[in-house]
Amino acid sequence: MALTAEPPIYRSDFTLTQVNKDISAAIFRKPNAWWWGGLLVALGMLGIGSYVVWVQLHVGLGLLGLKRPVMWGTYITDFVFWVGIAHAGTLISAILFLFRQRWRTAINRSAEAMTIFSVICAGMFPLLHIGRTLIAYWLIPYPNTRHLWVNFRSPLIWDVFAVSTYATISLLFWYQGMIPDLATIRDMHPKPLARKIYGIFAQRWKGTARDWHHYEAAYGLFAAICTPLVLSVHSVVSSDFAVSSVPGWHDTIFPPYFVAGAIFSGFAMVITVLTITRKAFSLEDYITIDHMELMAKIILATSMMVSYAYLVEIFMAWYSESPFDTHIYIWIRFFGPYAWAGWLTVFCNCIAPLIFWFRWARRNLVTLFILSIIVNIGMWFERYVIIVTSLAQDYLPTNWRYFAPTVWDIGTFIGSLGLFFTLFMLFARYVPVVAIAEVKSVLAEPVGERALLEESRA
Amino acid sequence: MPSSYHPPAVLALFLDPSSLLNAIKAVREKGYRGLDAYTPYPVHGIAEALGLKISWMPRVTKTMFFVGAGLGFTFEAWTMAWAWPLNIAGKPFISVPAYMPVTFESGILIAGISTFIAVFVAGRLRPAPNFEPLDRRLTNDRFGLYVPVRPYESGNVQSLLKEMGAVEVRDLA
Numbered sequence: 001m002a003l004t005a006e007p008p009i010y011r012s013d014f015t016l017t018q019v020n021k022d023i024s025a026a027i028f029r030k031p032n033a034w035w036w037g038g039l040l041v042a043l044g045m046l047g048i049g050s051y052v053v054w055v056q057l058h059v060g061l062g063l064l065g066l067k068r069p070v071m072w073g074t075y076i077t078d079f080v081f082w083v084g085i086a087h088a089g090t091l092i093s094a095i096l097f098l099f100r101q102r103w104r105t106a107i108n109r110s111a112e113a114m115t116i117f118s119v120i121c122a123g124m125f126p127l128l129h130i131g132r133t134l135i136a137y138w139l140i141p142y143p144n145t146r147h148l149w150v151n152f153r154s155p156l157i158w159d160v161f162a163v164s165t166y167a168t169i170s171l172l173f174w175y176q177g178m179i180p181d182l183a184t185i186r187d188m189h190p191k192p193l194a195r196k197i198y199g200i201f202a203q204r205w206k207g208t209a210r211d212w213h214h215y216e217a218a219y220g221l222f223a224a225i226c227t228p229l230v231l232s233v234h235s236v237v238s239s240d241f242a243v244s245s246v247p248g249w250h251d252t253i254f255p256p257y258f259v260a261g262a263i264f265s266g267f268a269m270v271i272t273v274l275t276i277t278r279k280a281f282s283l284e285d286y287i288t289i290d291h292m293e294l295m296a297k298i299i300l301a302t303s304m305m306v307s308y309a310y311l312v313e314i315f316m317a318w319y320s321e322s323p324f325d326t327h328i329y330i331w332i333r334f335f336g337p338y339a340w341a342g343w344l345t346v347f348c349n350c351i352a353p354l355i356f357w358f359r360w361a362r363r364n365l366v367t368l369f370i371l372s373i374i375v376n377i378g379m380w381f382e383r384y385v386i387i388v389t390s391l392a393q394d395y396l397p398t399n400w401r402y403f404a405p406t407v408w409d410i411g412t413f414i415g416s417l418g419l420f421f422t423l424f425m426l427f428a429r430y431v432p433v434v435a436i437a438e439v440k441s442v443l444a445e446p447v448g449e450r451a452l453l454e455e456s457r458a
Numbered sequence: 459m460p461s462s463y464h465p466p467a468v469l470a471l472f473l474d475p476s477s478l479l480n481a482i483k484a485v486r487e488k489g490y491r492g493l494d495a496y497t498p499y500p501v502h503g504i505a506e507a508l509g510l511k512i513s514w515m516p517r518v519t520k521t522m523f524f525v526g527a528g529l530g531f532t533f534e535a536w537t538m539a540w541a542w543p544l545n546i547a548g549k550p551f552i553s554v555p556a557y558m559p560v561t562f563e564s565g566i567l568i569a570g571i572s573t574f575i576a577v578f579v580a581g582r583l584r585p586a587p588n589f590e591p592l593d594r595r596l597t598n599d600r601f602g603l604y605v606p607v608r609p610y611e612s613g614n615v616q617s618l619l620k621e622m623g624a625v626e627v628r629d630l631a
Contacts, residue, residue: 217513
């Protein structure tokens with residue numbers, strides 16, 4: 001039968017009871033030393049970040065490496081980096097859902113959690129970067145005594161709307177998808193107090209046919225609205241650059257190039273985090289090596305797209321014969337003062353992921369983990385290259401200056417990593433990291449809906 | 459408590475979704491209505507077997523998307539062209555292409571929030587710290603069928619459900 005060509009997604013001897021027990025085990029037992037150790041490290045990084053931000057709010061932006069002409073430095077780099085990381089979660093939960101990729105059930109919950117946590121990290125940077133964080137609410141249009149409104153023609157305002165909509169919708173989608181699993185935990189938890197707390201969040205979910213009926217319709221609709229949303233968010237972020245007239249930014253390829261880069265870096269982060277999570281919570285049978293391999297394939301594909309975008313940029317700069325474009329795209333980035341960053345980006349994003357053409361590399365946890373770190377580094381430096389090199393040498397050569405981040409720049413980034421991992425550790429402890437109900441539905445119909453169709457015809 | 463009130467009914471527990479589906483068909487053939495099924499995950503075919511209408515969620519999302527997008531665009535046009543028209547780089551006061559991103563995001567935001575609320579309204583979901591389900595295994599590994607009956611029918615329905623493969627049958631008074 002042709003249908004059996006599709007391999008089962010989970011082990012065929014799993015029962016519903018078993019799935020429940022395995023996935024919720026992390027919630028019921030006391031956390032081990034690894035979890036405490038990880039949480040402490042993450043909290044330490046968060047502490048460094050909090051100190052840095054506190055000092056910076058008192059002293060001002062002068063602590064950072066920002067000086068004319070580089071007024072957008074690592075904070076904007078960090079912002080784009082984190083927004084990019086967020087995109088993998090929505091891709092997995094929405095786009096792969098619409099494409100009926102059933103292996104997504106293993107990773108969607110944790111990837112969506114990463115989406116929310118990284119949007120939180122991302123949102124922090126523009127708020128700090130505006131310099132007067134106390135009046136950050138001026139970004140929102142509201143009736144005020146000056147009768148002034150925000151400029152809706154500016155991509156920076158599009159960004160406010162895109163990122164806040166993205167954060168809200170991702171959070172609602174994530175929570176809605178989690179309600180049945182919270183109800184499962186509520187009904188299994190031995191402690192009465194915990195049952196009450198999970199009961200509050202499970203919203204008296206009973207799992208009736210009517211509940212599921214509306215739930216499934218809403219899930220599909222959320223997936224349908226999240227798909228254009230996720231594509232729009234990074235397109236809007238790229239418009240922050242592309243709509244300006246700065247050589248190195250003023251580029252029509254930016255929206256698709258940024259979206260591909262976002263998915264690329266996001267999947268790398270998913271692999272980084274899940275390699276550890278599946279080990280720490282013994283979920284190797286759920287987040288299997290096959291799923292890791294599929295993610296490696298997506299990384300390879302998006303790496304090709306990103307490489308293509310780099311090539312197009314360089315080609316267009318040369319073909320346009322514009323001295324400004326050639327100066328930025330080719331000279332500064334690959335031969336001039338920032339050549340180290342340009343080549344590092346090319347190595348990490350274009351050359352290193354080529355190892356995923358080999359099956360053994362895609363199925364080896366060590367190569368997967370190392371590669372995912374390399375890609376994360378590469379994608380951070382890609383944004384660094386785009387933002388810093390384009391500004392460092394502007395139209396007026398007397399302005400030219402070499403940008404270097406200070407310890408404060410680095411401290412804030414460490415803090416954002418700390419925030420991300422702290423939130424993730426807490427999530428992994430108190431919420432099922434794998435979507436229990438979705439795994440169960442895949443267990444019941446291991447080869448997809450086509451099999452059901454065939455069965456009903458027979 | 460009014461929230462836990464239900465008419466006299468029979469609850470049957472099954473081990474697999476296909477027995478549940480067959481039982482629903484059998485019970486409905488005998489003329490019983492108002493059935494409800496409890497499953498730990500969405501089982502395809504149950505909504506059809508129970509005769510549920512197509513969910514009204516899509517209408518909420520679709521309507522609210524256009525409402526949100528319309529509000530977004532109107533707000534942009536109002537602030538930029540009417541409340542305080544500022545000449546910015548000589549661009550038209552109503553710059554339709556530049557207004558599109560915020561129009562789109564407003565539509566998505568309102569549509570998403572409305573869909574989320576609609577799920578809560580449809581399922582009458584609300585925070586319930588003291589909620590106790592009919593059976594705790596229904597969100598784990600059992601498939602339940604809830605049949606409202608008149609008291610004298612209970613015995614017949616129970617034996618029918620047992621025949622259809624129920625592993626546990628009980629009266630809910």
